[in-house]
Amino acid sequence: MVERHKMNNYRHGDCGLTGVKELPKGLKKLNTNVLMVGSHNNSHTFDNGDVYEVKGDDFIIGYLVAKDTTLYHPEHGEEVGKPLREAKIDDGIYEIRRQVEYTNEGMKQVID
DSSP states (O other): OOOOOOOOEEEETTEEEEEESSOOTTOEEESOSEEEEOTTSOEEEEEEEEEEEOOSOSSEEEEEEEEEEEEEESSSSEEOSTTOEEEEOOSEEEEEEEOEEEETTEEEEOOO
C-alpha cells in the first residue's frame, strides 16, 4: 500500500503556498514575519512559523514552515479588523511562490 502524504496549497492573492514534503537543505532562516511584498506594496505577513530565503529564482522566493500559522494581508482572508484580514493555514512546509499566469505574450507575474 502506498503511504499518502497530505499536502495543501493556498493562494493568498499574488502569493502562493505549495505544500512540500521537506525543507531543502542549505537555506537561510530569516528573522522576519513577511512572506513577500505584493504587487501593490502590501506585505503578506504571518505569525507562528519560520520563513527561509531562496535566492536566484524568479518565482520560488522561499519556504514557510507553518505551525499554528495565520496569514495576514489587507485584502485576502476573513475580515478581523482594519487594516488586516487573516487566513489560517494547516501546519506543514510550503514553497512560497509568486503567482504567474500564461498569456499570449508568455508567462507573467499576477498583479493582485
